[in-house]
Amino acid sequence: MFNYQINVEYLGTNYVGWQIQKNGISVQSIVQKALSKVLKSKINIVGSGRTDSGVHAKAQSANFFSKKEIKDKYKFLNSVNFFLKNKSVSIIKINRKNINFHSRYSVKKKIYKYIIFNRSTPSPIYENRSWFIKKELKINKMKKGIKFFLGTHDFSSMRAASCSALNPTKTITKADIKKRGKKIIIIFESKSFLQKQVRSMVGCLKYVGENKWKPEKIKSVIKQKKRELCAPPAPPDGLYLEKVLY
DSSP states (O other): OEEEEEEEEEOOTTSSBSSOBTTBOOHHHHHHHHHHHHHTSOOOEEESSOOBTTOEEEEEEEEEEESSOOOOHHHHHHHHHHHHTTTTEEEEEEEEEOTTOOTTTTOOEEEEEEEEEESSSOOSSSTTTSEEEOSOOOHHHHHHHHGGGOEEEEOGGGSOTTOOOSOOEEEEEEEEEEEETTEEEEEEEESOOOTTHHHHHHHHHHHHHTTSSOTTHHHHHHHHTOGGGSOOOOOGGGEEEEEEEO
16 A cells, blocks of 8 residues: 655635535545546545635645555656646645655644735736735734734634634744735744634734734734634635645
8 A cells, every 4th residue: 555645736716625525516526536537446535634615725735545556756647637627726746655644644834825915906817816905904013913923822713613623722833924016925834723713813914904903902812712802804715725844
């Protein structure tokens, strides 16, 4: 038996998310079908974690077991991606791993990126790939606010009601915000995140950028651990799973 890790890039706009669900087509189901066709046996894949409906990924990590050894990686990737064409999904890399490697439980860090497109007119290029906000956001205030996410906190105020995580305490090891032209790029790094945590944190930063909140309000919202005190979560369109580190 061989254990393989794959990196999957996708636009999540037309999917219910990464994980297989009953209410629509998932990225996981699409990739499993393509792998099964090429390897001519039923393949089940395990992802590094779920991404919500509409969320994208530049390098989602997953692994699967195969009785067949994949000797020609280039040929294999071409074959699998043939079945993924027109699906907005691509397997960009494959590596053989030891039998104990697990794409979820072996994770050390995950990096998420959020893109806000901040100008008075919409962009057809960034439609469904960013959060379009007309009002100019105060980037300096957002930079002050983002610092309050750093470190270990109980993020109960920033988790979805449907979140199944047993422990709401997470450690944010990196929280950065930059402006590139009309784009505001927000980066968060942690071993794991709660459901809708990143989108909730971005929603709070928007409130700060709009002068609805002072930057220090974020610290208070985290401390009080009440979901109703949090700003509305940002839409999924601007969120990308950027990298999974092992």
